[in-house]
Amino acid sequence: MIVGLTGGIASGKSTVARAFAALGVPWVDADDVAREVVEPGEPALAEIAARHGTRVLNDDGGLNRRALREIVFNDPDERRWLESVTHPRIRTRLLEHLARLQAGGAPYVLLVSPLLFESGQSAMVDRCLVIDVPETLQIERTAARDDVDAAQARAIVAAQMPREARLAWADEVLDNSGDEAAMRRRVAELDRLYRAMASKP
Numbered sequence: 001m002i003v004g005l006t007g008g009i010a011s012g013k014s015t016v017a018r019a020f021a022a023l024g025v026p027w028v029d030a031d032d033v034a035r036e037v038v039e040p041g042e043p044a045l046a047e048i049a050a051r052h053g054t055r056v057l058n059d060d061g062g063l064n065r066r067a068l069r070e071i072v073f074n075d076p077d078e079r080r081w082l083e084s085v086t087h088p089r090i091r092t093r094l095l096e097h098l099a100r101l102q103a104g105g106a107p108y109v110l111l112v113s114p115l116l117f118e119s120g121q122s123a124m125v126d127r128c129l130v131i132d133v134p135e136t137l138q139i140e141r142t143a144a145r146d147d148v149d150a151a152q153a154r155a156i157v158a159a160q161m162p163r164e165a166r167l168a169w170a171d172e173v174l175d176n177s178g179d180e181a182a183m184r185r186r187v188a189e190l191d192r193l194y195r196a197m198a199s200k201p
C-alpha cells in the first residue's frame with residue numbers, strides 16, 4: 001500500500017514523514033526522484049540537451065535548472081514538452097523505489113510529493129494524506145525556515161494550489177497547527193489506520 005503525503009510549503013511534510021519513519025514507515029521523496037531523472041547520463045537529460053542545446057547545461061555537463069526554468073516559465077508548449085520527457089520517467093523510478101521498500105518488509109510506504117495532485121502522482125497511491133495548516137502559520141513557518149520575508153512567503157503560498165482544493169482531494173487530513181507532540185500523536189493514529197488497511201487482503 002502506498003500513501004501519498006502532500007501539503008503546501010512549510011505545512012510540515014518532511015517533519016511528518018520523519019515521524020512516520022520513526023514508526024518504521026519509509027518514504028520516497030518525489031522531488032529527489034525528479035532530480036535523479038535529469039542527472040548526467042540519464043536519457044531525459046540527453047533529450048533536453050538535444051532540444052535546447054548547451055544553454056541548458058552547466059560547464060560540468062549537469063542541468064542548468066535556472067536556464068531551463070526560464071524557458072518553460074515563458075512557454076507553456078515547452079513546459080508540456082518537458083513534462084512529457086520527465087513525468088513518465090519520474091513515475092517509473094518512483095514505482096521502482098516504492099516497490100523496493102515494500103519488498104524490504106515495510107508495512108506500507110509513503111510517497112512525499114509537494115505536487116501530488118498537480119502532477120497526477122495521486123493516481124499512483126492508495127490513500128492521500130494532506131498536511132494542513134492555516135495560511136498564516138504556513139507563512140510564519142516559511143519565513144522562519146527559509147531566507148524569505150513574510151511578503152515573499154505569502155506570494156509563494158498564493159501561487160500554490162489553494163488549501164480548500166487540496167483538502168477536497170484528501171482521504172485523511174493531518175492538522176499540523178498544533179505542536180510537534182500533537183503531530184506525533186496524530187501520526188501514531190494514522191499509522192494504526194494504515195497498518196490495518198495494508199494488512200487487509
Ligand code: ADP
Binds near residue numbers: 011179
Ligand atoms: P515542508 O516539508 O512541508 O516544507 P517542514 O517539515 O520543513 O515543511 O516544516 C516547515 C517548518 O515548520 C520547519 O521549520 C519545521 O521544523 C516546522 N514545523 C513543522 N511542524 C511543526 C509543528 N507541529 N510545530 C512547530 N513547528 C513545526
